[in-house]
Amino acid sequence: MSGDGTIGKACDVLDHVASFERPVRFAELLENSDFPKATLYRFLQSLTNQGMLSYDRDRQTYAPGMRLVRLAHAAWTQSSLAPIARPFLDALSQETGETVHLAQLDSSQVLYVDKRNAAQPIEMYSQAGKVGPAYCTGVGKAMLAFLDEDALNRAVSQQSYHRFTDKTLTSEKMLRADLDRIRSRGFAVDDEEHEPGIICIACPVLTSNGRMLGAISITGSTERMDFDQLEAWVPRLRRVAEQIGTEAQAWRFPETGQSSKNDRMLMT
Incomplete structure (x- = not known):
């Protein structure tokens, strides 16, 4: 787990979601997470609200969001x-x-x-x-x-x-x-x-x-x-x-x- 406070913990959650290399359910994330259930859910909600993650309501899965894609493209270019x-x-x-x-x-x-x-x-x-x-x-x-x-x-x-x-x-x-x-x-x-x-x-x-x-x-x-x-x-x-x-x-x-x-x- 990162030692860089809230930002570091949010980055850990992003890394965790990305590591599955596919859309992933909350239960799967929780199973291998260092965070308590409520904390993990709060980070997922915040990251989704910021566009860093996307949430599919029908499948109930999380995946990297389009804002993250834009940032990744900018990093790749710059x-x-x-x-x-x-x-x-x-x-x-x-x-x-x-x-x-x-x-x-x-x-x-x-x-x-x-x-x-x-x-x-x-x-x-x-x-x-x-x-x-x-x-x-x-x-x-x-x-x-x-x-x-x-x-x-x-x-x-x-x-x-x-x-x-x-x-x-x-x-x-x-x-x-x-x-x-x-x-x-x-x-x-x-x-x-x-x-x-x-x-x-x-x-x-x-x-x-x-x-x-x-x-x-x-x-x-x-x-x-x-x-x-x-x-x-x-x-x-x-x-x-x-x-x-x-x-x-x-x-x-x-x-x-x-x-x-x-x-x-x-x-x-």
Whole structure:
């Protein structure tokens, strides 16, 4: 539960409703809620009155409201790398024929902001708009590796280290060792660490001053490729990441001299 008072609690309720990925009844929300029945109902009513949630009287279900959709669209346009990166993702996807992801950090987790499916699509967890772990995904580790020290320490301390596969990094020590390797070679790999049979290479999207904005990856299946084939795309992936970083810096995240610590924290 959030510690940010009424606003934080309301955001928790919004997250809870959205987590079902379908319209949801009050009883379902109450079953897994930290709030008492009356408190949960009061938040749902307030959020519905504000247009942040919608309520279907016939089905008696709650779902994200149109006001939230408008805010999400504004955030996607103004704060996301996706509009800037779109032509670069299109070109990379067409060239490689593999799945391409674009991600940013959201509260020390990976937020997938855009995706291009492979010519021969494969089933995987990631979808645009979904949140995933940072410590065991290529894009997540690529972003963590290039955070400043304060932001990195904060993000590393918030990882869950749940074991998804036999190859998942399950401790801070293991993760930090891998992040050192990533900084040294300039790209990250996911060797079936999040999902069996899914491998990827990822590069950070950085400004010219090294500020981390996001990450981009190429993802494949072990059923039809190995790491040697995938890593052959690293030079191309690195160039695309640099192009997105340059474009983003010029149009969305311009450098205005030396940023303050607070500015850096906000941007990461």
